[in-house]
Amino acid sequence: QDKEFTIAVSIPAATHGWTGGVVYHAQEAEKQLEAAFPNIDVIVSTASSATAQVSSLEDLSATNELDALVILPFTSEELTGPVEQVASNGTFITVVDRGLADPSIQDLYVAGDNIAVGANTAKWLVDKLGGEGEIVVLRGIPTVIDDERIKGFRDVIDETDIEILDIQYANWNQDEAFTLMQDYLARYPNIDAVWANDDDMLLGVLEAVDEAGRDDIKYALGGNGMKQVIEMVKAGDERTPISTPYPPSMIASAMYMTAAQFAGQAPMRGSFKLDAPLITPENADQFYFPDSPF
Amino acid sequence: MSAALTRDEAIEYAPEAPVLHAEALSKAYGPITVLRDVSLDIRAGEVHAIIGENGAGKSTLMKLLSGHAEPTSGTLSMSGAPVSFDDAVQAEDAGIVLVHQEILLAPDLTVAQNLFLGREISRGFAVDDRAMNRRTAEVLARVGSTARPTDRVGDMPLAQQQLFQIARALLDERKVVIMDEPTAMLANDEVDALFDIVRALSEHGVAVLYISHRLEEVEALADRVTVLRDGRMIGTWPAADLDQRQMAELMVGRELSMLYPPKRGAASGEPVLAVEDLSVDHGRVVGSFTVRAGEVLGIGGMIGAGRTELMEGLMGLRPAQSRSIAVAGTSVAKHDVDAMMAAGVVYLTEDRKGKGLLLNEGLGSNLTLQALDMVNPSLRLNGRKEAQLLQTAIEEYDIRVGSLAVEAGKLSGGNQQKLLLAKVMLADPSVVIIDEPTRGIDIGNKSQIYSFIDGLVRAGKACIVISSELPELVGLADRVLVMRAGRFVAELTGDDITEQNIVYAAASSGKDTEGGKRT
Amino acid sequence: MSSAERAAGPQSEGFKIRWGDLAPFIALAMIVLLGVLINSNFMSGNNILNVMTRSAFIAIIGVGATFVIATGGLDLSVGSMMAFVTGIMIMAMNAMAPAIGVWAIPAGALVALVVGSLCGLMNGMIITVGRIEPFIVTLGTMGIFRAFITFMSDGGSLSIDRSLRSAYRPVYFGDFLGIPYPVLITIVIALVGAFLLYRTKYGRRVTAVGSNADVARFSGVHVGRVRTLAFVIQGFCVAVAAICYVPRLGAATPTTGQLWELQVITAVVIGGTLLRGGKAHIWGTVAGALILEIIANVMVLSDMVSEYLVAAVQGAIIIIAMLAHRFTKAR
Amino acid sequence: MSSAERAAGPQSEGFKIRWGDLAPFIALAMIVLLGVLINSNFMSGNNILNVMTRSAFIAIIGVGATFVIATGGLDLSVGSMMAFVTGIMIMAMNAMAPAIGVWAIPAGALVALVVGSLCGLMNGMIITVGRIEPFIVTLGTMGIFRAFITFMSDGGSLSIDRSLRSAYRPVYFGDFLGIPYPVLITIVIALVGAFLLYRTKYGRRVTAVGSNADVARFSGVHVGRVRTLAFVIQGFCVAVAAICYVPRLGAATPTTGQLWELQVITAVVIGGTLLRGGKAHIWGTVAGALILEIIANVMVLSDMVSEYLVAAVQGAIIIIAMLAHRFTKAR
Ligand SMILES: Nc1ncnc2c1ncn2[C@@H]1O[C@H](COP(=O)(O)OP(=O)(O)OP(=O)(O)O)[C@@H](O)[C@H]1O
Ligand SMILES: Nc1ncnc2c1ncn2[C@@H]1O[C@H](COP(=O)(O)OP(=O)(O)OP(=O)(O)O)[C@@H](O)[C@H]1O
Ligand SMILES: O[C@@H]1[C@@H](O)[C@H](O)OC[C@H]1O
Ligand SMILES: [Mg+2]
Numbered sequence A: 001q002d003k004e005f006t007i008a009v010s011i012p013a014a015t016h017g018w019t020g021g022v023v024y025h026a027q028e029a030e031k032q033l034e035a036a037f038p039n040i041d042v043i044v045s046t047a048s049s050a051t052a053q054v055s056s057l058e059d060l061s062a063t064n065e066l067d068a069l070v071i072l073p074f075t076s077e078e079l080t081g082p083v084e085q086v087a088s089n090g091t092f093i094t095v096v097d098r099g100l101a102d103p104s105i106q107d108l109y110v111a112g113d114n115i116a117v118g119a120n121t122a123k124w125l126v127d128k129l130g131g132e133g134e135i136v137v138l139r140g141i142p143t144v145i146d147d148e149r150i151k152g153f154r155d156v157i158d159e160t161d162i163e164i165l166d167i168q169y170a171n172w173n174q175d176e177a178f179t180l181m182q183d184y185l186a187r188y189p190n191i192d193a194v195w196a197n198d199d200d201m202l203l204g205v206l207e208a209v210d211e212a213g214r215d216d217i218k219y220a221l222g223g224n225g226m227k228q229v230i231e232m233v234k235a236g237d238e239r240t241p242i243s244t245p246y247p248p249s250m251i252a253s254a255m256y257m258t259a260a261q262f263a264g265q266a267p268m269r270g271s272f273k274l275d276a277p278l279i280t281p282e283n284a285d286q287f288y289f290p291d292s293p294f
Numbered sequence B: 001m002s003a004a005l006t007r008d009e010a011i012e013y014a015p016e017a018p019v020l021h022a023e024a025l026s027k028a029y030g031p032i033t034v035l036r037d038v039s040l041d042i043r044a045g046e047v048h049a050i051i052g053e054n055g056a057g058k059s060t061l062m063k064l065l066s067g068h069a070e071p072t073s074g075t076l077s078m079s080g081a082p083v084s085f086d087d088a089v090q091a092e093d094a095g096i097v098l099v100h101q102e103i104l105l106a107p108d109l110t111v112a113q114n115l116f117l118g119r120e121i122s123r124g125f126a127v128d129d130r131a132m133n134r135r136t137a138e139v140l141a142r143v144g145s146t147a148r149p150t151d152r153v154g155d156m157p158l159a160q161q162q163l164f165q166i167a168r169a170l171l172d173e174r175k176v177v178i179m180d181e182p183t184a185m186l187a188n189d190e191v192d193a194l195f196d197i198v199r200a201l202s203e204h205g206v207a208v209l210y211i212s213h214r215l216e217e218v219e220a221l222a223d224r225v226t227v228l229r230d231g232r233m234i235g236t237w238p239a240a241d242l243d244q245r246q247m248a249e250l251m252v253g254r255e256l257s258m259l260y261p262p263k264r265g266a267a268s269g270e271p272v273l274a275v276e277d278l279s280v281d282h283g284r285v286v287g288s289f290t291v292r293a294g295e296v297l298g299i300g301g302m303i304g305a306g307r308t309e310l311m312e313g314l315m316g317l318r319p320a321q322s323r324s325i326a327v328a329g330t331s332v333a334k335h336d337v338d339a340m341m342a343a344g345v346v347y348l349t350e351d352r353k354g355k356g357l358l359l360n361e362g363l364g365s366n367l368t369l370q371a372l373d374m375v376n377p378s379l380r381l382n383g384r385k386e387a388q389l390l391q392t393a394i395e396e397y398d399i400r401v402g403s404l405a406v407e408a409g410k411l412s413g414g415n416q417q418k419l420l421l422a423k424v425m426l427a428d429p430s431v432v433i434i435d436e437p438t439r440g441i442d443i444g445n446k447s448q449i450y451s452f453i454d455g456l457v458r459a460g461k462a463c464i465v466i467s468s469e470l471p472e473l474v475g476l477a478d479r480v481l482v483m484r485a486g487r488f489v490a491e492l493t494g495d496d497i498t499e500q501n502i503v504y505a506a507a508s509s510g511k512d513t514e515g516g517k518r519t
Numbered sequence C, D: 001m002s003s004a005e006r007a008a009g010p011q012s013e014g015f016k017i018r019w020g021d022l023a024p025f026i027a028l029a030m031i032v033l034l035g036v037l038i039n040s041n042f043m044s045g046n047n048i049l050n051v052m053t054r055s056a057f058i059a060i061i062g063v064g065a066t067f068v069i070a071t072g073g074l075d076l077s078v079g080s081m082m083a084f085v086t087g088i089m090i091m092a093m094n095a096m097a098p099a100i101g102v103w104a105i106p107a108g109a110l111v112a113l114v115v116g117s118l119c120g121l122m123n124g125m126i127i128t129v130g131r132i133e134p135f136i137v138t139l140g141t142m143g144i145f146r147a148f149i150t151f152m153s154d155g156g157s158l159s160i161d162r163s164l165r166s167a168y169r170p171v172y173f174g175d176f177l178g179i180p181y182p183v184l185i186t187i188v189i190a191l192v193g194a195f196l197l198y199r200t201k202y203g204r205r206v207t208a209v210g211s212n213a214d215v216a217r218f219s220g221v222h223v224g225r226v227r228t229l230a231f232v233i234q235g236f237c238v239a240v241a242a243i244c245y246v247p248r249l250g251a252a253t254p255t256t257g258q259l260w261e262l263q264v265i266t267a268v269v270i271g272g273t274l275l276r277g278g279k280a281h282i283w284g285t286v287a288g289a290l291i292l293e294i295i296a297n298v299m300v301l302s303d304m305v306s307e308y309l310v311a312a313v314q315g316a317i318i319i320i321a322m323l324a325h326r327f328t329k330a331r
């Protein structure tokens, strides 16, 4: 009990809604952990790029004896080597969300299921549209996460008569999504449904659709459980009746599980994949965190 | 092949073949022809002066001869063989070099780096700075410059920069050296040093083309004189056949009246400007002085004496302190350029290109920049008013322009100077400080400017004239203060205002001007 | 570069200069033509209005940037400043809404204008009093403003009170005689900007300072003040853009306005204002903003380019537009 | 701005100029001191070596940028160019690995150097032949390179073959007599750059062109060629940085090198090179890169600043460093 433990938490800086949520939950967890376990010191460090994250890993491990590292890698490939480096000092490694290229490095993995995020949304849509129709898709920042969601979605849609009219990047950005949706609307006289693979973008999409007053769009769906969107689901919105969770609070879960290693409780290892069930008006309360910024 | 070679050589050694011959050169900028049908012979070893009014086309002709511009029509030949230059470098390779009227040096480079730009000496891959600095020191000494090869050009005064340009021309063996108003920025002893250089060049068989508005220089130096007027060739004469008055009349095409207006007699008015203990640049230059209404106060001194610095400090354009500055008896509220101008004191800079005119902007906006209130009675600028003011200025100051739409930078040097004068006079100031008033001004216009200054002080204003041209101080000033090394060292009045007295005060003690400089 | 260009071609007549001034409008016309050829929907009333409305932000901020650039300055902070001002404005409106209801909107807008101008003042003062390169100063304040909005929004988003939304919405989505308000506001701002720049003493001094600061100084112009004021105008314009922006999405986030600075500068330069200062084209800037927005629009409307390569085609079109510009000018 | 400054203070003596040149190193020393005060670990051998090694990328690219900026140019494309070159290099190495094994590393590096230089050549040619503002051209090519790497990596990432990893690793992580290779490479590049800039004809012409292009032209300097070559040098340096980068991160992604252009320009300007051209300080640039990296490092080491505000503190420190710089110079 006398021994001091240091847990470093390395996450991307708050560049958009979801990462903002991550930073929020990490800070909350830091407070709670340090209050609960006086012998555990948590250091949260944010990075605005993959390179910066590698640098901060180096800084953290050069100047601290790290007992554990909880990391949400900026990108998968680029962080693999550096995390491996940290692991080689015997540091306990917890990876969150975006996986490493070599899973053998990590002791603990906590993530959402991005294939399922795409696939579950697609299945619901196929069902509602009766297997046919025309849809457009907005995708995020070019990353593995984005690729997986698109792949999960496409694989399901491709089996049906639904046609994906267009897919473009809107970088998980509300503004860009608004603009892109306006252009989609100008171009396609009929659109049955829109899928934005992140709720930040969905907000921009809705604004554009409302403004254009287009009623051909039956469904506008997002994903990852933003507060405002959950509220819509709860309220039984017709156009956005469902969402899929991808809670930024997963960082906090990972931090608690990691701390458990040192608090003498049951050691946890292995992979924890949060599944991506549909959020419906019935279960929406479970996914609603009014205090989170996200 | 070998036949051609002998032919060329034969021509080269034929004594009468001119080293450079121009045949029917014309140059037009857009619809405006600035040079028509000019033919000219330049002989080896002669000093050939080109004179003409401002805007006559002298600089343009020189640019055509040296590859800085291409003629619209006409041809060049050297020693009988036709040549044409795509650029100045080709002309320099052929042995023709132009020392520009305007300063053309890279301000961030050192003197040596500028002189050798484009033809650096190198050893292996590395440039040989030692060698270049050594050669630079030699030519600098030759032209009488006190600068070091490693000085940054942008930090040096304009006069020094002008010497660097001359030095650059002397770096290599040349056949023809063209100097476009080389002395416009120089004071007496630099001028003397330059004369020695010109004479030495011509003794070595180099042809020197020499442009100057100072006709006494032309008289003293030239073997032959060519006169241009309105872009046309008036003729070429042996210098011995012409005196200064004849030259002036050929240039202007009419008889000239007196150059200097008669003096007004001692001014007895109240001091309109009284400056006490002005200290500029942390005490490098210090002075107290007064000017009276109706008085022309001349300020003499050698280059770098600090005259410009003092006046820039007075205007609040440089760091300066003073015990007091009073205009018409009222002390100036704040020592800054605004307050000075509001009090009716204006300063006309010696550096018209760098500090005087916006070269890329039109004539109207240049004219009114310092007195925008005149075209802006309410909120809105009145374009028509500005056009009127410009028209008036063009007439009053006799600014020669091809088209009113031209940018200020396209005017000939002298006409730029007149535009600048019009600009600072626009707000009708009560004290006018003019730094080098006639730099680059032709003789006809000079007398215009002199009588302008005369009219000014007769109307009860005061004028301070800084000049490196001694005759100008003698001819114009009621009183002369001489500055040396940042301090006033003499005050001359009445008959004591002579060239000898000014030079003596400016140079005595300190450096020895006669022997020391020309090694 | 610039002086090289000047020396290269003797161009003096008014006629030629006017060709050069028209270049951005010709480029605009060409790109519109391209749009029409590529997709018949391009000219549909809605699409054109959308694009024009969207370009309002860059155009409005660009008017301010034209002043800054004309004095020889540069402002990299406009994007994050816009996010910051938006955040402050939303907070102000939300705070006032319970007390004064819908009046919180104009009151908040006023706050935005004051804060924007102060931000500009800060940039301008650091640059002129501290005498540091504008590039560095505004890079620094860019980080500062961005951090502030992230802090203010807790990394998430800062949204406007529901009670104000519907009253505020028309400022972006409404129109007057069929012309959307943001477009009208752009026109007003550009008109005022053009008047200031071309018809007042201050405008003369702006170009004088950018053209040759020494000449300006010797002519009694307070170079520092003129420069600082240009940054204040820039800040004011940023605030105007923020006022139009909020009703669009109702929130400020840490990514609001990201990279807008580059778009703004591009619009200004495409519009014919020289980056080295001394020459300014307000209406060219507006055309430049439209060009940028239309290029992006045409990319989406056309089917030709892989989603991965959109940025490449945009980059290429900008370069080609400038080349065309150059050749129009060279004539 | 610049000319106004020159005129304002009379500075002529060699002594004063040398103070100005030392400014970036003084700023560096001050920031190191700050680091020491804030965290005792700062001076630990490991930390210092890490920081120096890391600053190599910006320093190496900065050496090239010093050339470009000294000629009066600007290159906004370096960040995405670096990602693009990295991508090409990885593809080349992976393709060659089966046939020639570890030799694929030097062969791929060669490919990178050629491709980088060609990218620079392209920038330079468009700017000089097309006579367009470097800002606009490189903004365009920035989009183009970025799109290419996104395309090449299919939006994901492009990673180096596992078989090459361990052989390549030492290029970033190895050291020679205790000095990490990237640091050595930086020193070599800076030495070569300094020699080129200060001791060769080409270097003379670089500053001449930036100082006054017309003068350079009249003196027979091929202004266009000098400028183009500066961009080629920039491209070459980008490739060298890419070669050091791959062993560190093992992959290229669409976000590799994002916003590096701003860091590079900041390093160059903090180092004492004037943005308007005509003056260049290679070693100042290296110091500038170190300053930026140390600021970031100190931010991580200290726990004092909220995550959200890190960018604000960084921005403020850069401005303060420049102010200090200015006052050192004014003495
Ligand atoms: N690039 C140009 N474009 C248009 N006009 C020009 C240009 N350069 C010169 N000019 C015009 O050509 C005429 C001749 O100018 P030039 O400089 O040759 O005169 P100058 O005899 O040297 O006069 P000064 O004694 O004043 O130097 C002037 O009217 C001038 O305005
Ligand atoms: N040889 C020199 N080396 C360095 N600086 C010099 C030299 N000569 C003059 N200066 C600088 O020039 C300035 C003073 O020159 P200033 O222009 O005031 O003199 P002036 O008497 O007006 O002469 P000019 O006829 O050149 O205008 C000072 O800043 C001084 O440092
Ligand atoms: O940052 C990403 C977020 O925006 C997306 O919605 O979910 C996965 C995250 O990695
Ligand atoms: Mg002339």
Ligand SMILES: [Mg+2]
Pocket (backbone or CB within 6 Å): B307, B308, B309, B350, B435, B466
């Ligand atoms: Mg003087």
